[in-house]
Amino acid sequence: MKKLSLPVKSVALLSAxxxxxxxxxxxxxxxxxxxxxxxxxxxxxxxxxxxxxxxREGTIVGITVHDTPNSFMTTDKMYSDFILELEYKVDSSMNxxxxxxxxSFPHYRNGRVHGYQIEIxxxxxxxxxxxxxxxxxxxxxxLQDNPEAQQAFKQNEWNHYRIEAIGDTLKTWINGVPASHLxxxxxxxxxxxxxxxxxxKDNKAGTEIQWKNIRILTDSLAKYSKRSSLPPVVTKNQLTxxxxxxxxxxxxxxxxxxxxxxxxxxxxxxxxxxIENGELTVLSTGGAESAAGGDIVTLDTYGDFELKAxxxxxxxxNSGIKYYVDTDLNKGPGSSIGLEYQILDDDRHPDxxxxxxxxxxTLASLYDLIRADLxxxxxxxGEWNSVYILSKDNHVEHWLxxxxxxxxxxxxxxxRKLVSESKYEKWPNFGESDKxxxxxxxxxxxxxxxxxxxxxxxxxx
Numbered sequence: 001m002k003k004l005s006l007p008v009k010s011v012a013l014l015s016a017x018x019x020x021x022x023x024x025x026x027x028x029x030x031x032x033x034x035x036x037x038x039x040x041x042x043x044x045x046x047x048x049x050x051x052x053x054x055x056r057e058g059t060i061v062g063i064t065v066h067d068t069p070n071s072f073m074t075t076d077k078m079y080s081d082f083i084l085e086l087e088y089k090v091d092s093s094m095n096x097x098x099x100x101x102x103x104s105f106p107h108y109r110n111g112r113v114h115g116y117q118i119e120i121x122x123x124x125x126x127x128x129x130x131x132x133x134x135x136x137x138x139x140x141x142x143l144q145d146n147p148e149a150q151q152a153f154k155q156n157e158w159n160h161y162r163i164e165a166i167g168d169t170l171k172t173w174i175n176g177v178p179a180s181h182l183x184x185x186x187x188x189x190x191x192x193x194x195x196x197x198x199x200x201k202d203n204k205a206g207t208e209i210q211w212k213n214i215r216i217l218t219d220s221l222a223k224y225s226k227r228s229s230l231p232p233v234v235t236k237n238q239l240t241x242x243x244x245x246x247x248x249x250x251x252x253x254x255x256x257x258x259x260x261x262x263x264x265x266x267x268x269x270x271x272x273x274x275i276e277n278g279e280l281t282v283l284s285t286g287g288a289e290s291a292a293g294g295d296i297v298t299l300d301t302y303g304d305f306e307l308k309a310x311x312x313x314x315x316x317x318n319s320g321i322k323y324y325v326d327t328d329l330n331k332g333p334g335s336s337i338g339l340e341y342q343i344l345d346d347d348r349h350p351d352x353x354x355x356x357x358x359x360x361x362t363l364a365s366l367y368d369l370i371r372a373d374l375x376x377x378x379x380x381x382g383e384w385n386s387v388y389i390l391s392k393d394n395h396v397e398h399w400l401x402x403x404x405x406x407x408x409x410x411x412x413x414x415x416r417k418l419v420s421e422s423k424y425e426k427w428p429n430f431g432e433s434d435k436x437x438x439x440x441x442x443x444x445x446x447x448x449x450x451x452x453x454x455x456x457x458x459x460x461x
Contacts, residue, residue, distance in 0.1 A: 030224060032085075032215040035075060035192065036060060047072045047104050048113050051196035059212040062196035064094065066205050070134075072099060072113045072193035080189040083217040083224055084163040088120060091207040092155055096120040099134065099193030100165055107377050107403040109135060114402070115190050116140075118163055118172055118180075120209070126150035129161065129172045129179025133186070134195075136402075138242025141180040141233045152177040158212075166221050171228045181230040185384075192216075236278050237450055251298060251307075251438065251452040254278045260296045263327050263336040263439060269293030272442055279312075282319060284446040292444075295336050297325055297437040304457035307389040307438065310450050315381055316348040317445035320367060323389065324436030329427060337424075338439055339410075339431045340367035341389055341398055343447060345381060364400040369418045372398060372405040384450075392457050 035043070038058040046053060051071035052063040060073065079101070090096055102115025114135035121127045129149050131141040143150050152175045153159060162173040168185040171178070194211055217224055237254025251259065255275065257268035272293020274281045285292045302323070309321065325338030342365045346352040351361040359371035363378060364387075377400065379385045388399035394410040408415055411432050424430040440449060 030217065031219060032217060035084075035214040035216055036212070038212075041073065043076050044073050045076055047074050047111070047193070049196070049198060053194075053196070056210075059210040060194060060214075062096070062194060062209045062211075064196055064199045064203070064205050064207045066199065066201060069198050070113070071196045071198075072102075073196075074099065074102070074104075074113070074191040074193040076191075078189050078191055079165075079216070079218065081166045081218070081221055082164075083221060084165075084192065084215070085161065086211055086214040087158045087160050088209060088211045089156070089158045090120055090122050090209040092122045093203065094120075094122065094207050094209055095197045096209050097132065097134070097195045097197075098161065098163065099191070099195060100163060100170070101187045101190040102134065102193055103187070103190045105377070105402075107375065107401075109402070113193065115187055116165075116170060116184075117195065118161060120195075122153065122155060126153055128153045128159070129174035129177075131170060131172065131180045131182050133240075133242075136186075137240050138246075140184060140235060140240050140242075141182045142241050143179060146179065146230070149174055149177050149179040152179075162226070164221075164225055166225060169232070171226070171230075173226075173228075178228045178230045181228045181232045182235070183232045184235040186235075235451075237452075239453065243453065243455075246455060248306075248308075248453050248455045251309075251454050252280055252449070254450065259299055261299060262293070263295040263297045263325070263437075265294070268296065269442075279448045279450050280440070280452070281446065281448040282440070282442045284314070284317075285444045293442050295322075295439050295441050297327060297336065297439045301435040301437055302454065302456055303435045304392045304459065305389075306391075306455040306457065307387070307453070309387045309452040310384045311343055311387060312384050312448040313343065313345050313381055314446045316345050317343075317447050318345070318349050318351060318443040319343040319445060319447040320439075320441040320443070321387060321389070322439035322441065323391065324431055324433045325439045326433055326436055335441055335443075336437075336439055337427055337430070338436060339396075340441070341365075341387060342367045342372075343387075343441075346378070364398050364405045366396075366398065366406060366408065368422045368424065369415075370406050370408055372400065373403070376405045377401040377403055 049068035049071035053073045054061050097117035097119050100116050104111045104113050112135050117132045117134040119127050119130040119132050127143040130143045160175050164171040170182045172180040262269045320340040320343050322338035322340045327336050329337040344363045346362045354361050364372035386401050390397040397407045398405050419430050
């Protein structure tokens with residue numbers, strides 16, 4: 001066969017065309033970075049349980065074992081905004097997930113991994129690509145109304161995930177099909193993790209899940225972000241799927257004054273409070289003596305309950321959340337009477353050094369009675385902090401940002417002794433009502449609230 005030869009200029013031209021063609025190939029110029037080198041687990045660390053992880057033929061393999069909690073192989077590096085892509089293949093009997101913006105803190109359930117999880121669900125429910133809040137709020141975005149995504153999962157085959165976490169928005173795709181679109185600002189940064197779920201005793205140990213081609217983008221995200229065809233699920237001032245099923249109710253709807261009134265009024269105050277951008281804010285008016293609107297209380301009263309809320313302080317601010325409030329007490333000057341979860345800038349407000357017992361007026365304390373744990377986790381001024389209060393059968397707990405900071409027994413001899421030594425000693429049976437209002441305090445300082453929710457605990461007959 002005769003060999004075909006081309007002029008030098010033609011060869012150069014052809015080479016240029018080939019190069020340009022390669023550069024124009026989809027994704028060729030995208031600056032992906034590999035999170036897994038295909039050879040070992042360098043850059044990764046295991047947290048939680050003791051499931052087995054190994055590298056096999058360019059994949060990370062997770063293997064179930066008995067008698068261990070959920071296990072996570074996590075990146076050593078933390079990520080805030082990113083686009084993540086990976087492939088996985090899972091045994092049909094397993095449940096797993098990809099953790100993003102997740103954390104492990106000593107104060108939070110003894111280091112338990114918590115945060116957003118992109119579900120891997122080979123069961124008949126088929127919620128793969130949904131978003132679950134591991135060890136916190138439960139389901140945030142299910143696939144119950146997304147049959148196309150449910151059907152996109154391929155049983156016993158490799159599946160592809162794309163996960164975008166940009167600002168307060170998380171979007172997921174499974175095999176190219178939009179799965180979830182969530183707007184939630186709970187956590188802005190954390191590690192990425194590969195979960196091997198715990199298994200019950202009757203499940204076979206040694207089942208496997210494999211991950212490969214794990215790559216991430218952290219630069220120029222606006223350029224590479226994809227539009228989702230799904231309407232966003234917004235969690236701000238809304239009940240999550242798990243909360244609805246758990247019997248939670250919104251105490252504030254995020255938009256109106258419905259369900260609230262002034263503690264000494266028949267209606268909501270005309271001044272001193274503002275509703276804007278889904279935040280309920282008591283305005284700064286120069287301190288307690290000049291509080292403009294006064295305290296506000298729920299129209300309903302509550303006995304045993306669980307309460308959740310987020311609050312944001314300004315410098316030097318003072319406020320509080322009170323419970324078992326009787327608005328018929330203390331018609332004179334000062335706040336309405338009730339047990340108080342103190343909200344305070346400990347570093348700048350003088351109340352932090354006051355109280356019946358030193359420190360009993362600090363943030364998250366039972367005001368003037370019991371000091372909160374000194375090692376409590378506090379987010380900086382201007383960032384949101386989370387309150388949780390449990391009151392059941394006279395046992396009460398205060399939590400701050402996932403850590404229990406104090407507990408006590410209402411109506412006990414110890415409790416009554418504390419009251420007798422406090423500013424409340426003049427109020428008979430202080431804090432011992434079986435029911436009362438929930439109160440947000442106007443102390444004349446700017447403090448904002450959102451996501452105010454309650455779960456009444458119904459006593460069994």
